[in-house]
Amino acid sequence: MPLKFDLSKCTGCKLCQLACSASHYQVFNPEKARLKMIHEYNDDGIRIASKSCILCKKCEKVCPVGAITNNGRWMIVDEDKCIGCGTCVDNCPTRIIFLNNDKSTICDLCGGDPQCIEWCPKGVISLRERKGVKA
Amino acid sequence: MNSLMGKILKVNLSNGSISRNDTPTEWVELYTGQKGLGSRILMEDVNPKTDPFSPENKVVLTTSVMGGTIVSCSSKLAITTKSPLSGTITDGSVGGHTGAELKYTGYDAVDITGRAGGLSYLYITDEKVEIRDAAFLKGLGTFDVDARLKEEVGDEELKVLAIGPAGENLVPYSCISSEKYRQLGRGGIAAVMGSKNLKAIAIRGKLDVSVNDLQGLLKYSKEVTVRDEVIATDNEIYDLGTSCLVDYSQESGLLPTNNFQEGTFEEAEKINGQSFKDVRKNKKGCFSCGIACGNYVVDGAASVEGPEYESIVLGGSSLGVGNREKVIEFNSVCDDLGLDTISAGGTIAYMMEATQKGIHDFGIRFGDAEAAIEMLTKIAYKDGIGAEAAMGSKALSEKYGGEEFAIQVKGLELPGYDPRGSWSMGIAYVSAPRGGCHMSAYPIAEEAWGELDPFTFEGKGKLVADMQNSQFCKFSMGVCDFWPIDDETLGRLFELTYGGEWPADRVYKTGERVFNLQRMFNIMAGFDRTEDKLPGRFHKELLKAGPPKDIAYTKEAFDKAMDEYYAYRGWDERGRPTVEKLEELGIEPKFIEAYKTVL
Numbered sequence: 004m005p006l007k008f009d010l011s012k013c014t015g016c017k018l019c020q021l022a023c024s025a026s027h028y029q030v031f032n033p034e035k036a037r038l039k040m041i042h043e044y045n046d047d048g049i050r051i052a053s054k055s056c057i058l059c060k061k062c063e064k065v066c067p068v069g070a071i072t073n074n075g076r077w078m079i080v081d082e083d084k085c086i087g088c089g090t091c092v093d094n095c096p097t098r099i100i101f102l103n104n105d106k107s108t109i110c111d112l113c114g115g116d117p118q119c120i121e122w123c124p125k126g127v128i129s130l131r132e133r134k135g136v137k138a
Numbered sequence: 139m140n141s142l143m144g145k146i147l148k149v150n151l152s153n154g155s156i157s158r159n160d161t162p163t164e165w166v167e168l169y170t171g172q173k174g175l176g177s178r179i180l181m182e183d184v185n186p187k188t189d190p191f192s193p194e195n196k197v198v199l200t201t202s203v204m205g206g207t208i209v210s211c212s213s214k215l216a217i218t219t220k221s222p223l224s225g226t227i228t229d230g231s232v233g234g235h236t237g238a239e240l241k242y243t244g245y246d247a248v249d250i251t252g253r254a255g256g257l258s259y260l261y262i263t264d265e266k267v268e269i270r271d272a273a274f275l276k277g278l279g280t281f282d283v284d285a286r287l288k289e290e291v292g293d294e295e296l297k298v299l300a301i302g303p304a305g306e307n308l309v310p311y312s313c314i315s316s317e318k319y320r321q322l323g324r325g326g327i328a329a330v331m332g333s334k335n336l337k338a339i340a341i342r343g344k345l346d347v348s349v350n351d352l353q354g355l356l357k358y359s360k361e362v363t364v365r366d367e368v369i370a371t372d373n374e375i376y377d378l379g380t381s382c383l384v385d386y387s388q389e390s391g392l393l394p395t396n397n398f399q400e401g402t403f404e405e406a407e408k409i410n411g412q413s414f415k416d417v418r419k420n421k422k423g424c425f426s427c428g429i430a431c432g433n434y435v436v437d438g439a440a441s442v443e444g445p446e447y448e449s450i451v452l453g454g455s456s457l458g459v460g461n462r463e464k465v466i467e468f469n470s471v472c473d474d475l476g477l478d479t480i481s482a483g484g485t486i487a488y489m490m491e492a493t494q495k496g497i498h499d500f501g502i503r504f505g506d507a508e509a510a511i512e513m514l515t516k517i518a519y520k521d522g523i524g525a526e527a528a529m530g531s532k533a534l535s536e537k538y539g540g541e542e543f544a545i546q547v548k549g550l551e552l553p554g555y556d557p558r559g560s561w562s563m564g565i566a567y568v569s570a571p572r573g574g575c576h577m578s579a580y581p582i583a584e585e586a587w588g589e590l591d592p593f594t595f596e597g598k599g600k601l602v603a604d605m606q607n608s609q610f611c612k613f614s615m616g617v618c619d620f621w622p623i624d625d626e627t628l629g630r631l632f633e634l635t636y637g638g639e640w641p642a643d644r645v646y647k648t649g650e651r652v653f654n655l656q657r658m659f660n661i662m663a664g665f666d667r668t669e670d671k672l673p674g675r676f677h678k679e680l681l682k683a684g685p686p687k688d689i690a691y692t693k694e695a696f697d698k699a700m701d702e703y704y705a706y707r708g709w710d711e712r713g714r715p716t717v718e719k720l721e722e723l724g725i726e727p728k729f730i731e732a733y734k735t736v737l
């Protein structure tokens with residue numbers, strides 16, 4: 004099930020992105036996070052937004068080699084099948100997929116224990132529960 | 139594996155040379171990062187007697203070992219140089235996301251010397267470093283520079299350190315802005331950039347930061363941030379930011395009012411924490427910070443992130459201004475012009491008092507917010523009377539008189555705490571290496587707002603020196619002031635990110651070493667005890683309200699307290715570190731040899 008955000012509480016600290024990169028790659032790098040928080044001043048004041056997988060499954064449909072599937076709770080990339088063509092990246096409506104070492108990279112809810120939720124200090128992130136589905 | 143990136147970027151703007159050298163591990167072991175590493179790099183080849191505006195002076199950017207990691211409030215960026223305002227070493231630090239961004243480019247430090255032929259900006263990414271033409275940014279305010287560079291590079295997440303017209307025009311208290319409303323550089327670091335024809339530094343990094351013990355760090359970091367309530371949504375510093383201090387200062391009778399003539403302000407309630415909370419649009423946190431003290435406020439046509447306590451005082455009560463919208467505007471105009479709110483406010487307050495007393499008519503009076511805000515633009519462009527005001531309160535008072543109410547130490551205007559209401563703040567002000575500043579130690583928290591008697595010097599020399607030593611390590615390791623972290627926790631976090639053994643006494647010693655290194659720089663620049671003095675007002679005039687009412691803060695008692703301070707530090711009676719002290723601290727012999735020649 005997708006992540007949901009209460010943006011009014013977000014401070015833009017990026018601890019969620021750091022937790023995501025640490026849990027998947029054992030490094031700290033917000034660029035390698037599977038979610039992205041935007042918290043930037045602009046001419047109109049401040050822009051606050053989130054990017055994350057909404058579980059629309061478009062990537063699964065467009066993948067030319069069938070590398071992407073889902074388990075009803077998160078998307079699953081078969082790295083052996085993925086050819087790094089980037090079709091999913093270009094077609095993701097939230098533009099949250101990226102290629103890491105030429106492999107498609109999508110939120111896997113940390114296997115059911117979302118680290119971004121665990122680390123957000125302000126309680127911004129939660130799971131959008133769907134009937135009868137548990138993380 | 140550790141969290142050091144391992145490289146120092148060296149840029150010479152005069153000949154355009156760019157090189158990358160290994161970060162010497164001995165420097166990290168002795169001085170760690172940020173404040174300490176920046177001071178060490180400056181000492182390497184800047185003669186302390188150098189003219190701050192000469193190409194030989196450096197602008198040194200430093201990150202920290204914990205920067206870019208998940209450790210809360212640990213991703214600040216420091217910049218070190220020789221100050222054109224005080225003539226001392228000075229370093230400033232800024233939160234936000236710029237420090238982490240620099241770390242992700244792969245550099246622990248950026249060491250800039252020389253002077254570019256034409257106005258330039260430095261573009262640093264993990265893939266390339268370029269000195270680029272900045273003619274199109276000439277004369278622009280820092281907000282525009284930020285927007286134009288993001289546009290030029292095509293990346294909304296680009297981090298920009300920009301100077302405004304004040305820096306370009308070499309105002310000695312100009313400062314650097316990043317992410318619009320975050321400032322650094324008391325003592326005119328922006329003017330040093332201006333003298334190098336360096337309008338901005340644009341940064342974007344995408345490299346990984348690894349740590350010594352990831353699982354250990356995740357566990358420990360979580361544990362101590364919860365323990366120390368760094369992650370909490372109900373603490374005051376989260377709720378109100380530093381503006382909560384207005385009520386504290388007012389109650390303690392030390393809220394600078396009308397240029398420190400009084401310590402209570404009739405209109406304090408109009409510019410206190412609650413008042414700014416009423417116009418808050420959003421909270422804003424620095425990178426990796428669980429606290430998030432930042433407030434984005436909008437009032438009428440004025441908006442700013444903040445205003446921080448010091449800006450509220452120096453742009454508000456100390457000018458006799460109790461108007462929230464005007465305080466926000468004062469702050470925002472300073473940010474865009476690239477002026478230090480504290481020094482600009484302190485200088486304008488001096489001018490108001492000189493006018494009030496008939497010493498010299500600067501045509502500006504207490505309570506006149508409009509005139510104060512207009513003065514900022516004149517200062518930044520050195521336009522008419524602004525050219526004089528740009529000199530700062532010390533130089534102005536030397537020219538026109540009224541030195542006892544030029545509220546500065548070593549030329550750096552004082553922040554928002556009257557030392558007559560919390561005595562040890564005076565010791566902190568005069569001993570801070572960069573001049574009148576509250577960041578080297580904050581004993582007011584233990585005194586006026588804590589358990590200790592604020593009106594005695596008993597034991598205060600030791601109190602201030604101990605605080606300074608711990609602070610200087612904390613700021614070298616990169617942790618923000620708002621995490622009241624102890625030396626032991628700091629050391630443990632350092633071990634988990636960098637490695638080695640860092641018990642509390644090594645952390646404390648490291649801070650003491652950095653503090654002494656900065657003092658050595660100042661002694662070699664020609665300073666000694668003679669300059670460790672407060673403006674005459676504090677010793678000669680009594681406050682007339684609140685807890686400090688009619689309590690004398692005498693010069694004799696203060697001098698005696700300073701004797702104790704120097705003795706506790708192992709310095710001589712002229713306030714100079716002894717050679718034995720420096721050797722005990724393990725300061726490198728080549729610096730001690732150079733230092734001996736000026737004793």
Ligand code: SF4
Pocket residue numbers: 055056057058059060061062063078094095096097098099100109
């Ligand atoms: S990764 Fe993008 S395309 Fe794939 S399911 Fe999630 S939101 Fe849809």
Ligand code: SF4
Pocket residue numbers: 019022023026036037038055109110111112113116117118119120
């Ligand atoms: S649930 Fe896990 S994988 Fe998904 S964004 Fe959060 S931390 Fe990253």
Ligand code: SF4
Pocket residue numbers: 012013014015016017018019020040122123124125126127128
């Ligand atoms: S950790 Fe929470 S507060 Fe921080 S950026 Fe992420 S969602 Fe926002």
